[in-house]
Amino acid sequence: MKNHKKNTKKPIRNFFEDVYEVVRLVPKGRVTTYGAVARYLGTAMSARMVGWAMNGAHSEKNIPAHRVVNSQGLLTGKHHFRTPIAMQKALEKEGTKVSHDKVVEFQKLFWDPAAELL
DNA sequence: GACATGACGGCAG
DNA sequence: CCTGCCGCCATGT
Numbered sequence: 698m699k700n701h702k703k704n705t706k707k708p709i710r711n712f713f714e715d716v717y718e719v720v721r722l723v724p725k726g727r728v729t730t731y732g733a734v735a736r737y738l739g740t741a742m743s744a745r746m747v748g749w750a751m752n753g754a755h756s757e758k759n760i761p762a763h764r765v766v767n768s769q770g771l772l773t774g775k776h777h778f779r780t781p782i783a784m785q786k787a788l789e790k791e792g793t794k795v796s797h798d799k800v801v802e803f804q805k806l807f808w809d810p811a812a813e814l815l
Numbered sequence: 816g817a818c819a820t821g822a823c824g825g826c827a828g
Numbered sequence: 829c830c831t832g833c834c835g836c837c838a839t840g841t
Contacts, residue, residue: 712837730823730824731822731823731824732823732824732825735823735824735836740836740837741824741836742823742824742825742835742836742837743823743824743835743836743837743838744822744823744824744836745821745822745823745824745835745836745837745838746823746836746837746838747822747823748821748822748823749821749822749837749838749839750822751822752821752822752839754822762822765822766822767822767823767824768823768824768825772822773822773823774822775822776822777822
């Protein structure tokens, strides 16, 4: 029999789900990074996948993707929002200061799931 | 099936 | 300080 079912045992769904959950748990006024989330999920070296997961986050409007920035605290993904300023606006609205597409005192507002949820 | 791309990160030069 | 390269996984062509 042609079982070319390809074993769709890919727990990717789990990966995405985890990303959504973690991002959703990010406290208001705080920010996290792709690398931190990736590390928490076990894909430390594949921070890219986290960003990819955010792509699906658009379906889940409950995902505060604006609280997720890169390791430099830069709003690299702002171009994927409804408008390139939506991300900054959302952050400022929550009390997070943003200057030149970068989170002010990002290190201080940094929220590491691997450490906070430990 | 192979190649190229992508919301990243870290290291080397 | 800046530029370039690799790694990692999934998706699209």
